Amino acid sequence: MDHGNMHDMPTPSISSPSMMNNGSMNGGGGHHKMMMMHMTFFWGKNTEVLFSGWPGTSSGMYALCLIFVFFLAVITEWLAHSSLLRGTTGDSANPAAGLVQTAVYTLRTGLAYLVMLAVMSFNAGVFLAALAGHAIGFMLFGSRTFRSSSGDQKTNGPPLSGCAC
Template sequence: MAHSGFWFGRDVEILFSGWPVNYGHFHLFLALLLVFMLSALAQMYSMTPMTTPKMVPKSIIQHAALHGFRTLIAYLVLLCVITFNVGVIITVLLGHVAGYLALTLYIKYYCPAPVASTAVDDVKA
C-alpha cells in the first residue's frame, strides 16, 4: 500500500518494485546514493543555459536531445520524492544543494570571467 503522508522507515521502494527493500542495507545505501546523484545532476542541468544566440539545425537537434535527458532526470527525481519517505526527500534536497554548490563554485573559480573593456583601452593614442 502506498503511503499518503510523510513517513520514516527503511522499507521503501525507489524507482523499481522490490528495490532496495529485499536486498539489505547496502542496496538501500546504493539507492540513496543514486537518488543523491540524480538530484545533483538535475540541479546542475537546470542551471545551465539550453540555447545559444546562433544555433545551426544540427545543434538544435542536440539541444532537443539534451532537453529530453534533462526532463528524464527531473521526472526520475520526482518519482523518488513521491515515495513520501523522509530519508529519500532529505537525500533529494541534499543532492540539489550539492549540485547547486558544485556548479556555483565551478563557475566562480574555474571559468574565466569575461574581460571588460575600459574607456582607456578604447581610446587610440
Template sequence: MDMPHDQNMPMIMNMVMQMNFYWGKDVTILFKGWPNNNLGMYILSLFFVFFMAFGVEIMSMGPIMINKRPIGIIESGIYYTLRMVLVYFVMLAVMSFNIGIFIVAILGHGLGYVVVKFRELVAAETTTDSNGTDPKV
C-alpha cells in the same frame, strides 16, 4: 448482499501506498523490488537519488554549446529531455515519502545549485579578467 468476486481484489489490496513521511529502509523507490528491503541497496538508492538531483542542477546550466543549426537544436532537445527525465525520477522517488530519500534529494539539489553558482562566478571573473579590467575595483 453479495458483492461480485473480483480476481484482482487481492492484488489491489496489496497496493497500499504510504501517504506520510517515515524513516526506514523498507521502501519501494521508482521500481517494484528496489531496494527490496536490503540495507545495502537502500544506501545505494540514496546515493542514486542524490546524484540524480545533483545532475538536475548541473544540467540546469544548459548545454555547453547551443547553435542554430538543426543538429544543435536536436542536441539541445535531447539534453532538455534527459534533464526532465531526471527531474521526474527525483520527484517520483521523493513521492515514496521516505525521509532519507527526501533528505538526499534536497541535499543533491542544494549542492548542485552551489556548484552551478560557483561555476558561473568563476566564469564571470574569467571573462572580466580577459577583458583587461581589474575585477577587484
C-alpha cells in the same frame, strides 16, 4: 454512457469474504497481497523507490538507493545549468545545435521526473537525499561560489577542466 443516470449505477463493493481473508482483488483465487502505500512521510529502509521491490529490505540497498537519488538530482542540476542547454549566440540557426539542446532538455526533464517519483515514495531519507543532491548540484553548477572571480564562465569560454558547465 448517459451521465444523467449515474445515480442508478451500483457502487463497487470490496467487502467480499474472499477479499477480507487473503487481501486479493481477483475473487479469492490468487495469492496477491495488497500493498500498503504510505501517504505521509516516514522513516525507514523498508520502502519501494522507482521500481517494484527496490531497494528491498537490505540496509545496503537502501543506502545505494539514497546515493542513486542524490546523484540523479546532482545530474539534473548540472544539465539545467549546462551550456549545452543554453547554447551560444553564434550557432542559434544551426539545426544540429537545436537538436542537441532538445535532447539535453529532454534528458534533464526525464531525470527531474525520476527524482520527483522517487520523492513520491514518501520516504524521508529519499526526500533528504533529493534535496541534498539539488542543493549540492546548484552550489557546484548554478551558483557563483565556484566560478572564477574574473567574471562569469559563460562569457569567458569553456572552463579549463573540460566541463561544459
